[in-house]
Amino acid sequence: GEDVEQSLFLSVREGDSSVINCTYTDSSSTYLYWYKQEPGAGLQLLTYIFSNMDMKQDQRLTVLLNKKDKHLSLRIADTQTGDSAIYFCAEESRGGYQKVTFGTGTKLQVIP
Amino acid sequence: EAQVTQNPRYLITVTGKKLTVTCSQNMNHEYMSWYRQDPGLGLRQIYYSMNVEVTDKGDVPEGYKVSRKEKRNFPLILESPSPNQTSLYFCASRHERRPYEQYFGPGTRLTVT
Numbered sequence: 001g002e003d004v005e006q007s008l009f010l011s012v013r014e015g016d017s018s019v020i021n022c023t024y025t026d027s028s029s030t031y032l033y034w035y036k037q038e039p040g041a042g043l044q045l046l047t048y049i050f051s052n053m054d055m056k057q058d059q060r061l062t063v064l065l066n067k068k069d070k071h072l073s074l075r076i077a078d079t080q081t082g083d084s085a086i087y088f089c090a091e092e093s094r095g096g097y098q099k100v101t102f103g104t105g106t107k108l109q110v111i112p
Numbered sequence: 113e114a115q116v117t118q119n120p121r122y123l124i125t126v127t128g129k130k131l132t133v134t135c136s137q138n139m140n141h142e143y144m145s146w147y148r149q150d151p152g153l154g155l156r157q158i159y160y161s162m163n164v165e166v167t168d169k170g171d172v173p174e175g176y177k178v179s180r181k182e183k184r185n186f187p188l189i190l191e192s193p194s195p196n197q198t199s200l201y202f203c204a205s206r207h208e209r210r211p212y213e214q215y216f217g218p219g220t221r222l223t224v225t
Contacts (some may be wrong), residue, residue, distance in 0.1 A: 004154075031211045042202055042216040043155075088154060092211070099170060100145065102155040 004091055006103040013111050018076040020106045022089035025070060029091040032065060034074045037086045037105070046074070046087075076108075084110045114139050118203050118217040125193055126225055133188045133220050135203030142208040144186040145170070146178065148199040149219075155202065161186055162208075193224040 003025045012018045024032070029051050035043040049056045049063045049072075056063045062075040072089055090102040116137045125131055137144065145160040147170075157170030161180040175197055177189040186205075190197060200221050206214035 033211075042218050043204075044216070045212065045214050048211055090155075099160070100157055101171070102147075102157075104152060104154040 004089060004101050004103040006087075006089060006106045008104065009107050009109070011109045011111060012079050014079060014081055016079055018074075018079045018083070018108055018110075020074045020076075020087050020089075020108065022072040022074075022103050023070055024072065024089075024091045024101075024103075026091055026093055026101070027067075027070070028093055031092045032063075032072050033090045033092070034061075034063065034072075035088045035090065037088065039085075043088065079108075079110050081110045081112055084108055114215055116203055116205055116215045116217040118201075118220050120220060121218065122221050124223045124225065127194055128192050131190050131193060131222075133190075133201060133203075133222070135186045135188065135217060136184050137186075137203075137205040137215070138184065139205060139207070139213070139215070140183060141205035141213075142183070143206040144180065145204045145206075146176070146186070146188050147202045147204065148172065148197075149202060150199050158188070158201075193222075195224050198222060198224050 006022050033048045034046045036046050037043050047058050047061050049065050060077045064073045086105045086107050088102050088105045093099045119134045142163045146158040147155040149155045156172045158176050159178040161167040202219050203217040
């Protein structure tokens with residue numbers, strides 16, 4: 001079945017850039033997503049990228065997609081303490097909202 | 113305000129006692145889904161629904177049932193809960209053609225003893 005992998009933990013200093021990486025196996029993905037989960041809260045969709053795009057930028061967020069290597073990354077510029085959270089990547093399979101597979105999540109710690 | 117609501121938010125129950133977790137959305141979304149979140153495993157999809165009366169299994173459907181009789185509601189039913197179903201459950205909804213228009217509920221923490 002599909003598999004999505006992320007590193008478990010990332011620590012950065014406030015003001016630096018954060019890069020969270022994700023690899024996936026399903027070559028038929030349509031959309032790939034990044035979500036943020038703050039302690040005790042549900043998931044919030046941060047951004048998404050369609051599978052035929054290479055890059056998407058949205059304010060401080062930059063998503064890069066390397067389809068050949070099945071690698072997705074999320075770059076957060078000028079990381080703030082409010083960015084401390086767990087970040088999940090997820091892929092949605094082709095054909096509509098059939099199956100969504102999440103990664104295990106990366107806990108981002110921002111050091112003041 | 114766009115909202116996905118779940119009830120209850122917390123539930124402690126005993127093995128074998130049937131329970132239902134409700135989920136409701138106010139955005140007229142076609143797509144709805146249930147996930148469970150367990151430490152080290154991320155979120156895993158239990159069931160999803162693409163519209164009224166259209167449901168299908170996700171990755172971990174064993175022990176769960178769902179129904180979609182109305183567009184706004186998508187209840188999750190545990191006919192005979194077992195301790196391995198202790199988890200944090202999330203309901204989500206999404207617009208059919210606008211993938212950026214998706215929302216998650218606040219979560220239901222279930223403990224089965």
